[in-house]
Amino acid sequence: MDIRVKRRQGDFSIDAAFRTQEVGVTALFGRSGAGKTSIINMVAGLVRPDSGHIIVNGRPLFDSNTAVDVPPEKRRIGYIFQEGRLFPHLSVRSNLTYGLRLIAEAERYVNLDQVVHLLGIEHLIDRRPARLSGGEKQRVAIGRALLTSPSLLLMDEPLASLDAARKAEVLPFIGRLSREFAIPILYVSHALEEILNLADAMVVLEGGRAVAVGSIEALMSRPDLPLLTDCSDCGAVLSTRVALHDRRSGLTHLSFSGGILKVPGFDAALGTKVRVRIEARNVAIALVPPQQISVQNILRGSITEIVPGTGSLIDVRLDIGGSLLARITAHAREDLGLMPGQEVFALIKSVAVMHDAPGWHEQRSNCCRLPAPGPLPFKANTD
Amino acid sequence: MEFLELTPLEIEALKLSLKVAGWAVAGSLPIGILVAWVLARVQFPGKSLVDGLIHLPLVLPPVVIGYLLLVLFGRRGLVGSWLYDTLGITLAFTWKGAALAAAIMAFPLLVRAVRLSLEAVDRELESAARTLGAGPVRVFFTITLPLMVPGIIAGMLLAFARSLGEFGATITFVSNLRSETQTLPLALYTLTQIPGGEQGAMRLCVIAVGLGMFALVASELLARRFAARMEG
Structure with a gap:
């Protein structure tokens, strides 16, 4: 993943550049307002950078020099939002298959049964989202994104709106995703503990800039990153x-x-x-x-x-x-x-x-x- | 039980009213949704002018609208002559003209209700659908439109009721011709103008009340069904 993006939004400007391997879980870490969500929205194609490039798995998704800007529906990137964003008028099953139906069968690497089983949502399949708990909604949202057989999964603080018990319910699935499907995950969080438990590599963002990139082990042993050491549980x-x-x-x-x-x-x-x-x-x-x-x-x-x-x-x-x-x-x-x-x-x-x-x-x-x-x-x- | 049987005049007026109001709503709904979408989602110069133009029937005397329609859509009118020469359609003094007058009078109410419901749709659901592989058109028809259903039902009810009650623009544009343009309100008005018509007027009055109640109940049932669907 090769990302170099610039964008001004009001008083805040993002000017971030980093490269990581598309393997395992890469965390995008920073305080609220560091530009984490803006950056993954750019990767998803929901926000347009003023300039720069976004290359995922060797495929240019955005490049201001060559005027490439792949629309979000053609990027093959799954996105799991903080609040789930399930479609309220569709059943859990229809939510899950919404993206699946738009993918050619030859390009699918996972089917409905596998995902339903992995996420333990068999009993929810005929319900409407209004009848789900926060943790259940988030599991369905993960399944819905996974069923589009994406080449990259984006997760924007998927646990932030959940209480501790619900977090414990969802967290294991995220770890299993990257292991069982070998799918790279870009994981946004401001909770260092979550990242340390999940991620293999980390990008540290401060004020819209990427200040450090590397493996968790390497970054955690660097004394010059106060963001990583100024915490009670570091x-x-x-x-x-x-x-x-x-x-x-x-x-x-x-x-x-x-x-x-x-x-x-x-x-x-x-x-x-x-x-x-x-x-x-x-x-x-x-x-x-x-x-x-x-x-x-x-x-x-x-x-x-x-x-x-x-x-x-x-x-x-x-x-x-x-x-x-x-x-x-x-x-x-x-x-x-x-x-x-x-x-x-x-x-x-x-x-x-x-x-x-x-x-x-x-x-x-x-x-x-x-x-x-x-x-x-x-x-x-x-x- | 003779009083329960409708007279030929009543049947004609009722059928015509339903036909005129039905066509007025059905014909203006797609355009209303499109206009609501443009007003809610697109920024363009002169937008407030367009918005004002659409709302004009709400603030103008209906007779003015009727007269403007007559000028524009009459056989010799700017649009009317073109319609007649190329498509062979005559609007003035026909039920189609009555439907057009009703649609235009009801249009601002329809657009308002639909636009409100569109603005209430969570745009983040739309971007979620985009990341799942759906293009903008598919997103509109599978996510946005279904979520607008309550507003569309409300808009259709308002427009239908407004069309049933249309009087001023109709009588000015298409006149008061029995079994062609004499809708319920026009028939009722006619009966009040002739001696001994009071009983007939009251009967039409009861029919109008019944029709209005039926429309209200039907839309309420539809809205409830939708709400129940969302609750799952």
């Missing part, structure tokens, strides 16, 4: 693989570049890629490896940076073979005399490690085998 993201299921302890071992992380056991084949997220506030620092302690993960590393935070808190960035962030009090830092370059031990409770392993959602939806009734399914309760 933290580090690590890529790991399933190394071992320890039947005796019930823990699953995840290997990463800096060693092994032990987390509560889950079902996944050995070698499965798992992305874990460790919130900075759940990481403690010790100068010597502590003994007789319940914490399962004690990782050796060195301090790369100390970032002053808000109030009495500071963020300590550690290199443990991957980048890790620890949020501690300034007082604790003084007590331990922490300095950049120093060798320390990072302490991480197993239950504080959040991950996106396949199979995890199903466990969750079969109800709560994991003690994690947070606002989002990945959130682990650490108190």
